[in-house]
Amino acid sequence: MWRGLTRLILLMVLAGSLAGTTLTAARIASDPLIAPFVEASKAQIAAATERMLITAATPETLSAHIANRLAETPRNWLALDALVDLAHERKIPLPSALNAAVQTAREDDHSYYATVTSCAACAYDPAQCSLSEVMICQASIALTPIGDIAGITRAGVAYASGDKVDQIDLALSVVGLGATAAILASGGSSGVVKAGASLAKLARKMGRLSPRLVDMAVTAARTGVNWASLPAVRSVDDLTAAIHTEAFLPLTNTLTDLSRLNTATNATTALHLLPMVDDANDARRLANAAEALGPKLVGRAEVLGKSRLFRATLRFSETAWALGAGLVGLMLSTASLIGGVIQHALIKRLRRQIKPSA
Structure with a gap:
């Protein structure tokens, strides 16, 4: 009696989970305004990027990014400065040779002669503009x-x-x-x-x-x-x-x-x-x-x-959480129901094997 009642309860839970999951999926399919993902708040975006940086902003990664930017022509000082600032922000030491290379490149690119000649080239061909020059030489x-x-x-x-x-x-x-x-x-x-x-x-x-x-x-x-x-x-x-x-x-x-x-x-x-x-x-x-x-x-x-x-x-979104909860409930209920059926079948088989020997 109890086994039959348990199976009935599990079957009802399974049916409820299936109905909830189907209903949520139908709402998503019929209403384009209901989406599994929604825009995060400013605080959530900031927190999410901080979590990602824990594994992404390693000393090796930052050094590689800075070295790659140094090798560009013209150099992108917006990106270079941002990468150096990120290293300082996260207290990540950069190799001394890399710091020296950044300083040398900065002096070369920001000299008076380099500024005049590069702006002249930028005015003639925008493709030669660095990001810092284009707003001066082309934006007017x-x-x-x-x-x-x-x-x-x-x-x-x-x-x-x-x-x-x-x-x-x-x-x-x-x-x-x-x-x-x-x-x-x-x-x-x-x-x-x-x-x-x-x-x-x-x-x-x-x-x-x-x-x-x-x-x-x-x-x-x-x-x-x-x-x-x-x-x-x-x-x-x-x-x-x-x-x-x-x-x-x-x-x-x-x-x-x-x-x-x-x-x-x-x-x-x-x-x-x-x-x-x-x-x-x-x-x-x-x-x-x-x-x-x-x-x-x-x-x-x-x-x-x-x-x-x-x-x-x-x-x-809340819709995604509802759908996820429905799917988890559906899988757990299905697993429990299948487990109950298998257990019941095994017990019956054992009883048949025990009776002749008795």
């Missing part, structure tokens, strides 16, 4: 509507002449000028969108846009531009007739969060981290990390990399 045009109008005009002239159109520059110019005219400001203020577009244009000149973000810009240009009207665009007022705004919204939303990144840190940091951004989700997670970590973001990004840094910006 890229951060104003003048650069956007010029980009659209160049594309219109090229299209009318049958030449190849730079669709990436065109898409970013359209977003920048459209934001200035409040045509493409959905998801953020016009100033926010314009700032994100300007950063992306600078990053493109420096070769710092990810391939997927480049594809997004090309898609926006191909599907969102009225090519017949493009050559006539000479002002903000002409832009409305030449674009389909909905085609530019994915790019616009991505660039909006790039501006959040800029606000939380600075333009140089945003340019440095832009290669991590493939889409709007990446831009939002990076902006969340910037708002949580502030000046510490670069050093942590250098050591942790994109995947671990972005993982720190998420946490399990």
Whole structure:
């Protein structure tokens, strides 16, 4: 009697666990707003990255990162300084030879002659710019509507002449000028969108846009531009007739969060981290990390990399915990039920073997 009652209870628990798990899974499938992961708070992001650094920020790892950055041309002093600061923050001693190499490189790169010659090369070719130089030597045009109008005009002239159109520059110019005219400001203020577009244009000149973000810009240009009207665009007022705004919204939303990144840190940091951004989700997670970590973001990004840094910006939702609890309960109930059946079968077999001998 008791064995039968126990099996009945286990069966009821199993059915309840299965029903709860199925219900939670159905809610996730039917409602896109319910996700197993949600954005972590600033405190949670900071705590998560600290836990990751315990195993990631070793003396060997930091020394290797610093040595790799020293070997670059031009050197990225934003990343180098962040790595050195991280070592000091965590009281990790660096080899004396490495410290001496950093000091020598700093003196070489920051001399008067090196600054003048490198800025001249940067003004001529943005791909030669270091992150510290680009904001001085290139930003004056890229951060104003003048650069956007010029980009659209160049594309219109090229299209009318049958030449190849730079669709990436065109898409970013359209977003920048459209934001200035409040045509493409959905998801953020016009100033926010314009700032994100300007950063992306600078990053493109420096070769710092990810391939997927480049594809997004090309898609926006191909599907969102009225090519017949493009050559006539000479002002903000002409832009409305030449674009389909909905085609530019994915790019616009991505660039909006790039501006959040800029606000939380600075333009140089945003340019440095832009290669991590493939889409709007990446831009939002990076902006969340910037708002949580502030000046510490670069050093942590250098050591942790994109995947671990972005993982720190998420946490399990209540839905995920409910689903996990349901699955655990289901597995335990199933195991208990199977164990009970096996035990009952073994006892019956033993009884049959005992009876003849008795």
